[in-house]
Amino acid sequence: MTRVAVIGAGCTKLDEHWDKSLRDLSTEAGVLALKDAGLEGKDIQALYIGNMSAGRFIGQEHLAALTVDHAGLTPIPATRCEAACASGALAFRKACMAIKSGEYDIVVAAGAEKMTDIKGTSAISTLMGAGDQEWESAVGLTFVGLYALMTNAYMREFGLTREELALVPVKNHKHGLNNPYAQFNKEITVQDVLNSPLIADPLRLLDCSPITDGAAAVILASERAARKFDNPVWVLGSGQASDTLALHSRASLTEMLAARVASRKAYEQAGLGPDKIDVAEVHDCFSIAEVLAYEDLGFANKGEARKLLINNETAIGGRIPVNTDGGLKLGHPVGATGIKQIIEIVKQLRGRAVTQVKDAKTGLTHNVGGSGATALVHIFGSE
């Protein structure tokens, strides 16, 4: 089976793009990725696009066809992948598998979401479509509510304090200060987090990722095709796993089993462990999610994630810098996020990131759908 490499990457600014539609955003990201790879549209053999809920956000289904149409790529096959906020990484994994099958040599994996065409409360309800409609949404739960339930359980079980939890957005805002693609470029303090309004106790506004429009695309190539390009970034491992759709059905509220299983598979494929990862992008949709990710990915033992935060081990210059582009706090166009994370790791491994980790050789992405019902972990290497 062939190895797969990323040979091009492009991302729109993560923002409230009132002047651009979903088709504009995905085309923009795709063109940037092709330009980065030095390819033409005619070189692309298939497209996979991650998107959570265009049907509810903009009333548009059949998104893959729309995307290839507007990118001028017809008649290549186009497939939409959906796993809520993990749709992007899912599209990436499907694109990898399509190449590994031997069917194609050059494929686009993209992600896109247009979230600001509807009002805020509608967006909250739409996002809740990733939970259990009959038994979670129906009682008035929101996504921040689900993560707040995990936060309370974690704080109670492991003694994490509210101040310690605030270190997650403080670090990520600092990392993203100079990121030109970020929705916000602003340093914040622990006090700012604690003074921001409560959204779902104990989570506050600055613990939450924003509502964002954006698209991201990467070009994938088989080993024989990738050899002709500069700086290919190799996909060393890909893991995907599932858990119960509803949070209340899980045995533990303080870990994501799907992320644990997906990361184990990815590490196994890559033939390396968490101690060999130089930089990681994790799915910090709400502050607690990054805390759980440290433990689920094996960066910390269970209940000990706080130590990484307190000792700045996940900050730039630390043992394992996490979310060097600012993470999801600085923009979370749900279907695009998984690809956006991969792009940051690709930049890191090419040595071209805005907030560069010195000599980064291996990187990891962790993309979660819903409250943990889907998780995908990918591991990348410069060799």
Add this chain to the structure above:
Amino acid sequence: MVHSSIPLFWRLRKAKYRLEGTKCRKCKSVFFPPRSFCSRCRRKGEIECFPFSGKGTIISYTIIRTPPEGFEKQSPYAVAIVKLDEGAQISGQVIGDLKEVETGKRVSAVFRKMYEDGPQGVINYGLKFALTG
């Protein structure tokens, strides 16, 4: 808006109004929300109706202050994950004083209005939880 329709509520009425879940006669696993297929015994399982008492314990909770569509009038409100005494876990609103809601507290299910589907729509009823001690 929460996805709701009259057929949906009619279909789920026994579970939503009476807390009827299911149980596998083979492995004794209980399911709420009800499952029609035992995830442990799979095709060998024998699913039967199993009514829950509605009594349980809060294992985590939150106060929703930015509500989704349809719940604006109730905000802020408490939602908890409740471990039912018979063994399954469920999400539900907890009524009463928000300051009294805590992990570990005992609750009991009560029949309440859930939300309205707009001025012309149906009024949806269901179970919430009341603190019992």
